[in-house]
Amino acid sequence: MSTWLAIARAEWRYWLRSRLALSSAALLVLLLLATTAVTALRIQAEADERHQLQAQAEAAFRSQPARHPHRMVHYGHYVFRAPAPLALFDPGLDPVTGQSIFLEGHRQNTAMFAATGASADLGALSGLTPAWAYQCFAPLLILLLGHAAVVREREAGTLGSLMAQGLSATSLLAGKALALVSVVALLLLPLAGSAAAAVVAGEAGLAALLLLATYAAYLLVWVGVALLASALLPTRAAVLAALCTVWLVWTLVLPAVAASGAAASVPLPGKLETDLRMLRDLRGLSDGHNANDPAFQQLRQDLLAQHGVARVEDLPVNLRGIVAQVSEQKLTATLNRYAEQQRAAEVAQAQALRAWGWLTPWLAVAEASRALAGTDLAHHHRFLHEAEALRYDFVQGLNRVHAEKLAYQDDVRRSSDREAEARTRVDPRHWQLLQDFSFQPAPAAERAAQAAAPGVMLGLWLLALAFGLRAAARRVRP
Amino acid sequence: MSVLMASGSSAWRREAWLLSRDRSVWGWWCVALLLSALAVVAGLSEVQQQRATIERLVAADRADRDATWQQQTDWGSAAYYSFHLTYDPPSNFAFAALGRRDDTAWKHRVRLLALEGQIHERDAGHPLLALIGRFDFAFVAAYVLPLVLIVLLHDGQASERRAGRHAWLEAAAAPAPGSTAMPSLWTLRAALRSAGVCVAGLLPLWLGGAAAGTDGSTLLGATAAVLAYWLLWAVVCAAVAAWQQAGEVILAVLLALWLVVAVIVPAAGRWAVDRAVPLPSGAAITLLQREAVNGAWDLPKATTMDAFVRSHPQWADQRQVSRPFEWKWYFAFQQVGDERAAALSQAYTEGRRQRDRWAGWVAWLAPPALLERTLQHAAGTDLPAALAYEARVRAFHAQLRNFYYPRLFLGEAFTPEARQTLPAFQP
Numbered sequence: 089m090s091t092w093l094a095i096a097r098a099e100w101r102y103w104l105r106s107r108l109a110l111s112s113a114a115l116l117v118l119l120l121l122a123t124t125a126v127t128a129l130r131i132q133a134e135a136d137e138r139h140q141l142q143a144q145a146e147a148a149f150r151s152q153p154a155r156h157p158h159r160m161v162h163y164g165h166y167v168f169r170a171p172a173p174l175a176l177f178d179p180g181l182d183p184v185t186g187q188s189i190f191l192e193g194h195r196q197n198t199a200m201f202a203a204t205g206a207s208a209d210l211g212a213l214s215g216l217t218p219a220w221a222y223q224c225f226a227p228l229l230i231l232l233l234g235h236a237a238v239v240r241e242r243e244a245g246t247l248g249s250l251m252a253q254g255l256s257a258t259s260l261l262a263g264k265a266l267a268l269v270s271v272v273a274l275l276l277l278p279l280a281g282s283a284a285a286a287v288v289a290g291e292a293g294l295a296a297l298l299l300l301a302t303y304a305a306y307l308l309v310w311v312g313v314a315l316l317a318s319a320l321l322p323t324r325a326a327v328l329a330a331l332c333t334v335w336l337v338w339t340l341v342l343p344a345v346a347a348s349g350a351a352a353s354v355p356l357p358g359k360l361e362t363d364l365r366m367l368r369d370l371r372g373l374s375d376g377h378n379a380n381d382p383a384f385q386q387l388r389q390d391l392l393a394q395h396g397v398a399r400v401e402d403l404p405v406n407l408r409g410i411v412a413q414v415s416e417q418k419l420t421a422t423l424n425r426y427a428e429q430q431r432a433a434e435v436a437q438a439q440a441l442r443a444w445g446w447l448t449p450w451l452a453v454a455e456a457s458r459a460l461a462g463t464d465l466a467h468h469h470r471f472l473h474e475a476e477a478l479r480y481d482f483v484q485g486l487n488r489v490h491a492e493k494l495a496y497q498d499d500v501r502r503s504s505d506r507e508a509e510a511r512t513r514v515d516p517r518h519w520q521l522l523q524d525f526s527f528q529p530a531p532a533a534e535r536a537a538q539a540a541a542p543g544v545m546l547g548l549w550l551l552a553l554a555f556g557l558r559a560a561a562r563r564v565r566p
Numbered sequence: 567m568s569v570l571m572a573s574g575s576s577a578w579r580r581e582a583w584l585l586s587r588d589r590s591v592w593g594w595w596c597v598a599l600l601l602s603a604l605a606v607v608a609g610l611s612e613v614q615q616q617r618a619t620i621e622r623l624v625a626a627d628r629a630d631r632d633a634t635w636q637q638q639t640d641w642g643s644a645a646y647y648s649f650h651l652t653y654d655p656p657s658n659f660a661f662a663a664l665g666r667r668d669d670t671a672w673k674h675r676v677r678l679l680a681l682e683g684q685i686h687e688r689d690a691g692h693p694l695l696a697l698i699g700r701f702d703f704a705f706v707a708a709y710v711l712p713l714v715l716i717v718l719l720h721d722g723q724a725s726e727r728r729a730g731r732h733a734w735l736e737a738a739a740a741p742a743p744g745s746t747a748m749p750s751l752w753t754l755r756a757a758l759r760s761a762g763v764c765v766a767g768l769l770p771l772w773l774g775g776a777a778a779g780t781d782g783s784t785l786l787g788a789t790a791a792v793l794a795y796w797l798l799w800a801v802v803c804a805a806v807a808a809w810q811q812a813g814e815v816i817l818a819v820l821l822a823l824w825l826v827v828a829v830i831v832p833a834a835g836r837w838a839v840d841r842a843v844p845l846p847s848g849a850a851i852t853l854l855q856r857e858a859v860n861g862a863w864d865l866p867k868a869t870t871m872d873a874f875v876r877s878h879p880q881w882a883d884q885r886q887v888s889r890p891f892e893w894k895w896y897f898a899f900q901q902v903g904d905e906r907a908a909a910l911s912q913a914y915t916e917g918r919r920q921r922d923r924w925a926g927w928v929a930w931l932a933p934p935a936l937l938e939r940t941l942q943h944a945a946g947t948d949l950p951a952a953l954a955y956e957a958r959v960r961a962f963h964a965q966l967r968n969f970y971y972p973r974l975f976l977g978e979a980f981t982p983e984a985r986q987t988l989p990a991f992q993p
Contacts, residue, residue, distance in 0.1 A: 108815050115822060119830065126837060141849050148857070153864060163860045166849065184669050184696045186688060188849050190856075200686040201848035204669045204696070206918050208839035208925035209949055211935035212699045213709065216833035225825065232818055325721050325813050329590075332717050332817070340710055341601065344701035348608035351695055355615060359689040360651075360673055364626040371633055437692050454698075465694055503891040 091255065095263020096270065099237065103267075109233055116229045120278045124218045128176040128285065134203075138168040138187060142525060149522050154513040156502070157490040158412065161483050164192030165522060169199075169471045172462030172529040173291035174299065177282040178219035180463025183207075189472070191479035193416060193486075196423050198359055199472070218282060219457050222303055223450055224339045226275050227310040231331045233271060234314030237264040238564065239327050247564075257564035261315055261557055268311040272304060279303055292532035298539065299460045305546045306453040312553030319560040338448040346444035346451060354437045359430060366426040370419075384411050401496055408499050409491025416487060420480055427476070431469050438465050445545045452545040459539035462529025466538055471527055478525055485521040489514055581754050591759055594718045598711060599766035605706040606774035609661035612700065613778070616656050616667070623673060627651035635985045641973040642893025644980065645678040645966075652676060652962055652991045654955040657946040659780045662771060662788065663704035663938070665947025668696040672952075674959055678970055680900040681963045682855040682907045685956065686848060703771055704941040707792050708934040709828055711767050712799045716820045718759050719803035721813040752808060760800035764793060784944050791944075795937045828934040835928035835935075843924060845917035851910045858906035862899035874898040877905060884975040894974040901967065915953060922949040958993070965989040 103109040145166040152163060168188045175182055186199025204215070238260065241247035250260065283296035313334060321327045357365075391403060391410065400407045445452040458464035493514045501508040529535065585591055631648050638644040654672040671688040690696065699705065768789060775785040802823065806816055862870050871885040878901075887895045929936040942948040969989050972978070 108818055112818055112822070115825075119825075123833075130837075137847065141847070141853075145853070148853070155864060159860070159863055164856070166853065168849070181693045181697055184690075184693045188852075190683070190852060198687045198689060200688060200852070202669060202688065202690070205666075205688075206845055206848070206914075206921070208836045208843075208921040208928070209666070209939065210832035210836045210839075210925050210929060210932060211708065211828070211938045212705055213829045214832035214836045214935065216829060225829075228821065228825075232814070235814070328814055328817055329717055329721075332713070332821075336710065336713050336717075340713070341701070343698050344705055345604060345608070347695040347698040348612065348701040351615070351692070351700070352608065352611045356692055358619065358673065358691070360675060361619065361623060361626070363675075364623065364630055367630050368626070368633075434692055434694075438694050441694060441698075468693060504889055506890055509890045 091259050092263040092266050095260060096267035099264055099267035100270075102240075103233060112229055112232050116225060116275075117278075119225060120218065120221055120275070123216050123221050124177070124278045124282055127179065127217050128282065131171050131176040131179060131182075135171050138170050141166070141188070142168045142170070146522060146524060150519045152516060152519050154516050156509075156512045157409075157486040157494070157514055157518065158193075160519065161193035161412075161486050164190055165478075165482060166190055167475045167478060167525045167527075169527045172467070173286035173289040174283070174295060174461035174529075175463050176286060176289075177217075177279065177299070178457045178461040178463055179217055180219075180458035180461055181465060181468050182463050183215065185468050189475045191475060191482070193483045194419060196427060196476060196479070199468075218278065219454070219461070222275075222279060223306070223454055223457070226307060227335060227339065229275070230268060230271065230307060230310045231314050231335060234264070234268050234311060235318055235327045235331050236324060237268070237315055238318040239321060239324050240318075242322075243324055257319075257561040258558075260564070261319060261561050264318075265311060265315055265557075268314070269308070272307040272311060275307065276300060276304060295460050295462075295532040295535055298532075298536055298543075299457065302453060302456045302460065302539070302543060302546065305543075305550055306449060309449050309546065309549045309553060312550065312557060316553065316556050316560055319557070319564050339450050342444060342448040343450055343454075346441050346448075349444065350437050350440040354433070354440045356433050356437050357430070362426050362430045366422065370422060384414075387411065387414060403496065405491045406494045406496045406499055408496065409487055409489075409494060412490055413484060413487040416480075416483055424476070427472070431472070434465060434469075442542065445542060449546055449549045452542040452549070456539040456542040456546065459542070460535050462535060464538065467529060470530060474525070474527060478523055482522050486518075489518045489521075493518070581751070581758055585755075585758050585762075591718065591762065594714055594759075595762045595766045598714050598763045599769065601706050601710055601714075602703065602767045603770040605701050605703045606661065606770040608700065609664060609702045610774055610778060612664055612702075613656045613661045616660075616672070620653050620655055620673070623651055623653065627675065631988075632985065635982060638980070638982070640893070640980050641970060641978070642896065645893070645897065645970045645974070647677075648988075649675040649677045650962070650966065650988075650991060652955075652959045653993055654951075654958075655993050658778050659775070659784050659788070659945040660947050661774055661778050661945075662702060662780075663941040663945040663947055664700045664702045665704070665942035665945060666949060666952050667691075667947050668700060670949075670952045672955060676959060676963055676966075678897055678900070678963075678966055680855055680859050680903040681960060682851055682904050682911055683859070685959060686852060703774070704938045704945075707767065707795070707941070708938045711763060711796065712824060712828075712934070715760060715763055715796065715799045715803055716817070716824065718763065719756050719800065720807050720817045720820055753804065756800060756804035756807070760796065764796055767796070768792065788941055788944050791937060791940045795933060798933060827932050831928070831932040832935045835925065835932065839921050839924045839928060843917055843921045845921070846910050846913050848914060851907050851914055854910055855903050855907035859900060859903035862902065867895055870895065870899045870902055873902045873905070877901075878971070881971065881975050897967075897970070897974060915956070918949065919953060958991075962989065962991050 103113075145168070149160075149163070149165050152160060166188055169182075169185075171179065171182055183203040186202050188201060189199050190197045208214075238247070241250065241260075247260075251257070280300060283291075283300055287293055287296050314331060317327045317330050317334075321330060387410070388400065388407060391405075391407065392398065392400070395403055397403060442451065442455060445455070455464065459466065494512050498505075498508040498511045502512045503509075530538075627649070631650070634648050635644060638647065652674045656667065656672075660667070669690055671690050673689055674685065674687065676684050771788070771792075772785065774780075803820060806820055806823075809816060809819075811819075867887040868885075871887060875882045875885050884894065925935075926939060929939050939948060943950075966989055969987075973980075973984075
């Protein structure tokens with residue numbers, strides 16, 4: 089152990105004397121700190137704005153004047169997705185998915201206004217976030233510091249004398265690894281800061297710790313790769329060329345190839361296409377605006393029989409409101425079925441993408457990071473789900489008011505009779521039925537489960553590299 | 567020695583011969599060819615998928631509208647219930663730069679209701695793929711191949727220096743006194759290596775262009791832009807490689823340079839432009855439009871009709887609304903709602919255009935972004951193209967209004983056959 093420490097200390101002394109090592113470390117640390125600060129401020133501002141808009145939308149709905157409840161069904165409501173606390177580190181899908189949805193009767197709208205749609209377009213790599221800096225650029229520093237670890241000793245001829253003094257290759261690699269692990273620990277400090285800030289903002293400690301562990305594992309994979317190349321390849325130039333290639337392929341080429349591959353192998357029907365397919369299937373279904381639709385004849389007969397009356401006008405409830413309730417219920421069941429299909433197709437495409445994680449740990453760390461931060465596809469779907477639950481709740485609440493607080497005679501004459509129309513306007517206190525909306529990420533344990541699959545992938549990458557290093561230790565020659 | 571002391575043209579031949587036996591260089595050329603080919607194939611496949619999607623949508627949309635019309639008995643309900651597909655087909659160069667087609671919608675279905683409530687709906691692709699970005703030619707050309715050039719060119723002189731051959735090679739390759747000036751050995755080597763990368767990188771683009779039927783001029787322009795960009799990188803790499811430093815130092819400097827122009831300047835520029843050009847919040851447009859549209863139910867009908875007639879004076883004589891509900895009034899307040907939100911909506915569009923213009927200037931400091939934007943512009947997949955599509959959707963909505971207004975305001979009898987004369991969206 090003391091040998092390991094001595095080797096690690098020697099490595100640190102070497103780095104501290106190297107202008108190259110110091111200046112690259114300074115550049116990267118600056119980059120990490122700057123993106124961490126800028127992203128944290130931006131996400132905080134966006135969170136404030138969306139909370140404010142949400143409160144404004146709720147106040148607007150609840151302060152509407154007296155009117156027909158079905159007008160309120162179409163007046164509708166807006167929900168906004170507030171970013172999760174850890175989004176200040178990994179905004180994930182937040183900038184590419186819409187942030188607000190308009191909720192109204194009979195329809196499930198899409199999420200509108202993605203930030204990328206309105207942002208200045210400065211190329212594919214301009215959306216720099218702390219998570220992305222860790223995923224793509226922190227490895228560069230590790231490669232730069234680690235590439236020379238063994239090959240330097242070999243080129244200088246010191247490897248032979250070290251081994252002649254009885255130093256085993258395993259101890260040498262362990263010492264060098266120890267030095268690089270200490271670099272990883274230092275590199276993780278800005279992330280630890282972000283995680284701590286998120287915990288202060290209400291994030292679960294478990295999610296923050298797991299996020300830290302995920303990035304530690306990922307950076308250790310790079311430590312392993314650097315050491316492996318340094319131990320096995322003959323010259324420094326060869327090591328550098330090999331490591332550069334690995335970095336280029338893992339962080340830039342394969343992720344984009346994977347995205348194109350997933351799009352080609354699992355085609356995704358868009359929402360329009362799914363909607364049109366649904367409309368074709370729905371054509372059988374009835375129109376809830378029209379209580380005389382033949383499809384509602386059975387419902388009408390049942391209601392009359394149930395209340396023992398002969399005429400719709402004598403029912404204690406407004407038939408139109410009942411029809412609105414029943415048709416919204418049936419329609420929503422269908423809408424949900426197709427929305428689920430659409431989401432399942434999106435998940436299938438995401439899984440096709442995940443399979444590429446066996447070829448590059450970048451995909452695994454990115455997925456685990458988004459899952460833990462609460463900014464992944466599952467959370468986008470969670471937002472759509474919660475928005476739909478709220479939509480159904482207030483629309484059916486209004487339909488209940490429609491059924492119970494309005495007289496059928498007034499309701500049928502409101503388009504032609506001004507006084508009847510005035511009587512169909514119900515008291516605005518009914519608009520208080522709208523529930524508050526506040527989007528929260530899933531509980532930390534659920535997010536951890538979501539991150540488990542890519543986490544296991546990262547673990548296997550580490551394991552494979554550890555075995556590779558053990559095998560390499562036997563082959564290290566001066 | 568006599569070979570090395572030969573004239574300029576034979577120096578080219580000699581270096582070419584040496585290069586032809588260098589397996590690592592051939593390896594990198596193959597990598598460049600493979601990456602470019604992969605990108606072009608992926609782009610072609612994506613464009614073909616988008617075309618197939620549009621074809622399916624057009625058929626499904628017509629079937630849906632036909633079925634909807636069969637149930638209608640008046641113009642108002644026909645206008646209310648029938649949706650119309652609009653779309654922006656990919657250009658014949660879109661395969662090379664998929665651009666904004668990933669995160670902005672290129673297909674919409676609209677109806678006669680207030681457009682501001684509809685046009686921001688977005689049926690975009692998979693958000694995860696949009697986040698990661700596609701592997702298209704523009705990405706390979708702007709970000710990946712410069713890295714290949716860096717790896718290929720950084721060690722040219724340092725490795726010879728390490729091997730102790732540098733001074734000898736320079737002396738040997740120096741032109742004989744009195745002979746015409748010729749490029750140095752190092753320039754020659756860098757030029758040959760980069761030329762191979764250029765050919766390997768461009769070949770798939772030309773083949774893809776031929777397959778997609780791209781215009782010659784577009785292809786030529788793109789080739790010129792890409793060549794100029796790669797030449798810039800080759801010159802920079804060769805210049806830094808001439809520095810008397812170890813290979814790893816040169817590599818680190820070049821990587822840092824790549825990082826600055828590909829990531830740091832674009833990210834900082836984007837942040838700065840977004841801050842410098844404020845944009846009305848998109849939600850503000852839809853909230854305002856909704857208040858205007860829904861508020862109309864509670865306003866005196868004359869208020870709405872007067873506002874409508876101000877922008878549509880031709881219907882001044884038909885402004886009377888006698889019943890609590892009439893379709894012409896309903897669609898008039900939809901239009902008035904749009905007009906109320908028009909200033910905000912225009913500010914939103916103009917702000918996006920302004921941000922894009924500024925981004926175009928900042929891109930001169932970040933050549934990778936500049937090349938990507940240039941290719942996206944040629945491919946019609948940049949923001950101005952997306953905004954132009956939005957404008958076409960607005961124009962189509964106006965066509966729909968022009969079709970329905972006379973029928974609604976003059977109280978014409980409903981004729982189901984009129985379905986055949988409905989305006990059709992022309993992409």
